[in-house]
Amino acid sequence: MSEILLQATAVAKHFGGIKALRDVSLAIGRGEIYGLIGPNGAGKTTFFNCLTGLYVPDGGGFTFAGAPLLADAPHRAAARGIARTFQNIRLFANMTALENVMVGRHVRTRAGVFGAILQNAATRAEEAAIRQKAIDLLHYVRIEDRADDLAKNLSYGDQRRLEIARALASEPQLLCLDEPAAGMNATETEGLRDLIDGIRRDGTTILLIEHDVKLVMGLCDRVAVLDYGALVIEDVPAVVQKDQRVIEAYLGA
Amino acid sequence: MDIFLQQIINGLVQGSIYALVALGYTMVYGIMGLINFAHGEVVMIGTLVTISVVGLLVKLGVPLALAGVAGLLAAVAVCMALGWSLERIAYRPLRNAPRLTPLITAIGMSIILQNLAMMIWGRNYLTFPKLLPQVDFEFAGANFTAVQVIIVLVSALTMGGLLLLVYRTKLGMAMRATSQNLQVASLMGVNINRVIAAAFVIGSALGALAGVMVGTYYEIAHYQMGFMLGLKAFTAAVLGGIGNLAGAMLGGILLGLIEALGAGYIGDLTGGFLGSHYQDIFAFVVLIVVLMFKPSGLFGEKTGDRA
Amino acid sequence: MKKALSAPNLIIFGVLMFAFVVLQLGLFPGNYPMKLTILYLLALCALFGLGMSFRQHLAGKLLIAAVLVVLPFVSATAGQAWVRILDFAILYAFLALGLNIVVGLAGLLDLGYVAFYAVGAYTWALLASPHFGLHLPFWVILPTGALVACCFGVLLGSPTLKLRGDYLAIVTLGFGEIVRIFMNNLNAPINITNGPQGITLIDPVAIGGFKFSGATQIFGYTLSGPQKYYFLLLVLAILVVIINQRLQNSRIGRAWQAIREDEVAAKAVGINTRNLKLLAFAMGASFGGMAGGVFAAMQGFVSPESFSLNESIMILAMVVLGGMGHIPGVILGAVLLSILPEVLRYGVGPLQTQLFGKMLVDPESLRLLVFGLALVLVMRFKPAGLWPSPERQRELVEGRTEVKP
Incomplete structure (x- = not known):
């Protein structure tokens, strides 16, 4: 080892x-x-x-x-580099597959409220990068053709794959x-x-x-x-x- | 000391009424996760029906005591029918709707019932008939009346009966099973529709009883009386841990006591800065503080994150 | 182009306008200029619906803009009261969009939203009225009101946001009541809010030397107070729409939606749910505060009566009835629910006299009855709201049973 x-x-x-x-x-x-x-x-x-x-x-x-x-807050574990999936799949059901993976980028990105409202260059660049990375990950787990479907409408196997892609998004x-x-x-x-x-x-x-x-x-x-x-x-x-x-x-x- | 005891008695009476109304909220919530905002209006209609029935019977020469009993029975019957129809017409079609949909329906029903009541009974305050003779007692410097004693006793008996129903009968078992898990209960052969209807009907009957008590106690009634009463009772249900019967009872009593003691002492406590017109604040301040430390209410089940 | 949107759009506006016409004819039998106004309004609504159905294109946007600019002038021909009703419709849209961030995006059920509206209104009233003798300018008070409301939001949110949905609902409801009771009673021993009488003679909005109350002559046309406020509110509302839209499609907005969908999973992907919920609360509160400020200035008068629980419920109803989480739906809900009671107010009584020759039922209570009935019926037949987002629409078609936790 x-x-x-x-x-x-x-x-x-x-x-x-x-x-x-x-x-x-x-x-x-x-x-x-x-x-x-x-x-x-x-x-x-x-x-x-x-x-x-x-x-x-x-x-x-x-x-x-x-x-x-x-061991105080789950979001810190994710920031440290631990990602997980759940036994009974827990996706963001009413968001698209792509959005699910984009949420997964949360800990590795920074844009805040003001960036979102002002849409400055940095925010736009980051947003584009998030999207690109998410698309790449959907390709990686081979469900890129389901990108715009709501997570809950994916087949069981695809949901598993999507959950893995979301976890991988936090690198x-x-x-x-x-x-x-x-x-x-x-x-x-x-x-x-x-x-x-x-x-x-x-x-x-x-x-x-x-x-x-x-x-x-x-x-x-x-x-x-x-x-x-x-x-x-x-x-x-x-x-x-x-x-x-x-x-x-x-x-x- | 006598003020203290006096306020305890007042609080117990008010608390018993809150508890009865709170049970209606908590039963429905426990089984189907719905805040039945219209429940306060059911209570109001119970009070107003009693006034009409008693007034009519007395005019027809029926003795007051008999008319009172008839009024109570009529109120219970009307409210049970109302509760049943509410569920059947307004809520049942929405079982699978998004979470907030039935809440808005409940608000809509509340507005409808209030205004129907206003059309029937008018805008003015109505006098509630004196059903019980005025008998005063004195105990350790505190005064209380027969009405107060009867309210507390009847509430206690009714709540005891409800507990028996829920823990000793087949219907009660079905209700408890349904509140644990609606889908599973239904798979095990529980008739969900019947259980939910039963929760509404029983809750409404308790509400009618509470309505008659409010009328007897304050001797006055109004088409808007259900709103604040319902709000307080719901607060009591949450305080005790919503969905939990014993929690609703204790929450109600506790809220009554807190309000009464708070109103009696707030002037002294704040050096006269806040007066007794802040009474209505207590319910909510206590609620917020309790939930900060016990997020599921005093007796609610702890629902942690399940992964 | 989203074709599916155009049909319900037009139908809704058509039905609204039909009701409008029927009731108005009841009110003004034989009043021809009035009927002309209604005809114009009907045409405007149809144009608006048309514009909305291809709002992705420039032509659609221009059409919508044109309708919005002309609207207050057409309404004015029926009386300034109708312009004021329009003003309030926009103000409510503003409020509803603020609440939409909290309820629609982050999924936090807030039943005490009016508290923040009240805080904003009183902040304005205290800083720009003879009550304390302060008369601060517009661009100082508006942000101050938003900030104070925001602080109240954080104050309420920080201890309570770990509560589950319905517990949070009742706590926010209680908070709303607490704020109202304090406004009612903080006239003694030190007179801060002037109690139930409220605060009067509040300064109107004024930017530079330009006052928004009273009539002004512009290009030979007389612009009334309500008309000026209409444009101010319109600008503010458009800003809020843009902010809502940008937030919704941002990293923060996605995190909010993730929390709404599954809080545990949101935590697991690294979202600090507590902070983000607080942020949603604070944002919503700020918008409420701003709307409250404009309300105080527009009315020139505030009292606790305007901030009852009913008001909170009404704003929530706008969000849910319109289509939670969907910006056009929320606006539709706000406009309908703020105009409908007014239309009923002017229509119900006279219509009765016309039909039956006398007043059968108290018009005020009939008005509310119809309103309650409308809420129940819409929820019965459009459970996701009148105009839900396309995704939610799909969800309902597929049918989903919610499982209690």
């Missing part, structure tokens, strides 16, 4: 009496595709929410790109994908695998939560398994697949 991009140290989160995360520690290297798997309710999404600032952890914390990640160092293959058919999953692989090759580290074990094992460099909020194992797919505890967790011992 090369340089560590994200280090989670003893992250804990509980809801009332339920311990959703029990001191989870793991490290993701720059340039990796890192898989996070586990049965339903194992705490994968909770981990995501802590990482992206939607939840404040009750213990532990994250170090990202060498500096601690303050993240770490892209967190929450079950991107859920509900996809075999062809769509294959396309998604290529897309994720391509994103990694273009230099973005990926954290992947996924139920499709085949996809995870085929795609990821390393895999961590969560069960009842605790980390069971963190290793290369070949080792994880053979681990007795993982097999038990999945089969429900």
Whole structure:
């Protein structure tokens, strides 16, 4: 493993009496595709929410790109270079696909109210750049022909792709994908695998939560398994697949 | 001490009325997420119907007590019918409309009801018949009347009955299920239309009762009386945590107490700078302060960000 | 060219004008100059509708501009009262567009918008009337009013904007009431607002030596006070339209719409939702404050009565009825809802006498009844408003069930 991009140290989160995360520690290297798997309710999404600032952890914390990640506001996580998608797709339904990606540029652009009202040269240039970048990203995820359709009118697979494009618009160092293959058919999953692989090759580290074990094992460099909020194992797919505890967790011992 | 006790009693009475009206708001909101702005007008119509029915019966020689009961029953019946029609005619067609659409409809219905009432009952203040004999009590230096005692008792009994209905009957279970998740409840075989209609009808019946209480207490009624009363009651529902029955009851009582105590003491508290004509401010100031610290009201469920 | 827009456009204006004619004929039977006015107005509206249907082209814009310039002169032939009604229609359009930023773009339900209007009006009244003996010039007071209203917006917004939709609605409503109650009572112990009597003798708008009240001779034509205000308001309203439009298609506007659509997702893409909501609130409040200032100057008189909750509800109704988030729709809503009650005021009574020979129902309450009925019916048959944005129109065709959170 090369340089560590994200280090989670003893992250804990509980809801009332339920311990959703029990001191989870793991490290993701720059340039990796890192898989996070586990049965339903194992705490994968909770981990995501802590990482992206939607939840404040009750213990532990994250170090990202060498500096601690303050778990106070989600918008800061995005500014630091962490982008995410959601398990149950969350697009801006009544905005067009293009606008969705343009919103994704928010943290990397500056224009304010006065710029918008006065339409000065800098604002116009920035706006044009936002639009161009968004169009490029739609091409990148291959849904450029749906640019002017409302997000909610896109097919399921295209919505997944749009959400990834929106996340990529913030030029993240770490892209967190929450079950991107859920509900996809075999062809769509294959396309998604290529897309994720391509994103990694273009230099973005990926954290992947996924139920499709085949996809995870085929795609990821390393895999961590969560069960009842605790980390069971963190290793290369070949080792994880053979681990007795993982097999038990999945089969429900 | 006697002022304090006096204001507590006044607050309890006013609060019981708020609570009854607040229940109508909270039931409808809990089930379908709609602020039924016209609910205050339903209460107003309850009061005015009672005046007409009692007046007519007394003129026909019916004893006052009997006429009073008939008036109350008539008010409840009329309001239930009104609540049912409101839902059926105005709101049901809008179930799938954008969120603000039914709100504007509710505002429109409120304007319509107010002006219909004005056409029927006129612009002037009407005297509410004295249904109960004037009996005064004294307790620890505070005065209170039989009317006040009865208002508090009847409210308490009615609210108890409502809780029984909601937690002990099949209809109540259907209502609770629907307020948790309308779609799922419908999939589980709950007749959504019936549940929503029931919420409107029950809420309106409580409103009618509250209307009669307001009339008995203040002995006066007017076609615009529903507006402020509705506003305060809605505030009470939000204060308690909208959608929550117990919250509406406690919110109502609390609001009544706060207003009464506030009005009694504001002069002293501000060194005479603010007088009791600021009474109406309390409801809103308390509301804002409470929501700042408890964004879902005092007893509301916490709805966090779900990702 | 958006062809779909032209038809509803023309129909709406046609229906409005039909109602106008029917009611007016009821009011002025056998009054021929009056009928001529109506005929002209009808033609103007049709031209306006035509202009709107190809407003992307220069010719359409010119046509619209021509209609707007001629309108106050044609209306004046029926009496200056009708010019004043036009003035108020534009003022309400101004207000509704301000509220549209808050409700339509950012999706924050504000039921106390009139508070900011009131703050603006009182700021003007206090800085330009004999009440404190201050008479500051126009270009000082207008921004001051906007700024003060803006501060009130931030003051209200900062503690409350984390509230969910309907909780925010009731808090803003409460805030509106608080402001009104203070205006009503701040005449003692120190007389600031002069209580329920309100403040009188407020200076009119004056730019340089040019006063907007009273008549002026220009090029041999007498321009009345209301007509001058019409043009002032028109300029301000056009500015607000441009600002609205530019904001809507900007980085900030997109962020607002993202918050409206899905706040959690908006946070996740890096939008500081709290600050942006506050910004929307402050912007809306500033516009409200500005409108309030012009209102005070135009009326020469303010009192708490003008700023009741009903007024807030009315402005919200304009936004929703017209077509939330869609600028032409919001303007349409404002114009219709401000003119309709006036038309009814002048029409309902006389029409009754004509039809039945006597007054059957109190005209004032019949007027409001019809108004309420109009709200209910429009929402029943056009749930997204009379003129929603094309996207929203599509949404309704497809039918969408809203799931409660």
